[in-house]
Amino acid sequence: MTGFDWPALMRAGLQGLRLKPEDFWKLTPAELRLLLGQGGAQAPLSRAGLETLLAAYPDKERGEVNE
Template sequence: MSGLDWPGLMRAGLGGLRLRPAEFWDLTPLELQLLLAPVAQAPSLNRSGLQALMRRFPDQTPPSAAAG
């Protein structure tokens, strides 16, 4: 796993968003991501969406494990 692209994030925060350095460094990475995210974004998966996926694609026990 590579680290965060700090130079890119700093350019986006200080240049693009015009944050002051103290404002930039006070943000958490999640807060910065929210500020940089596109406005029209698909909603993230919530509990009801996960449950619908689980009903549609249930976990299955491999046949060799069921014979056990």
């Protein structure tokens, strides 16, 4: 397990985000990451999502066959 870079995190929170110290220390690491734009990424595409995209945007026209 690696340690946190507290000086960098504090700079990002206190200077970059302009948080008050009390508000900074109330945040969880996940909340801080989200505020910094590092969290909240979408989940990978699921099989159902892929099937939906394939149905909406097929590679070939209906009735067309491979040659």
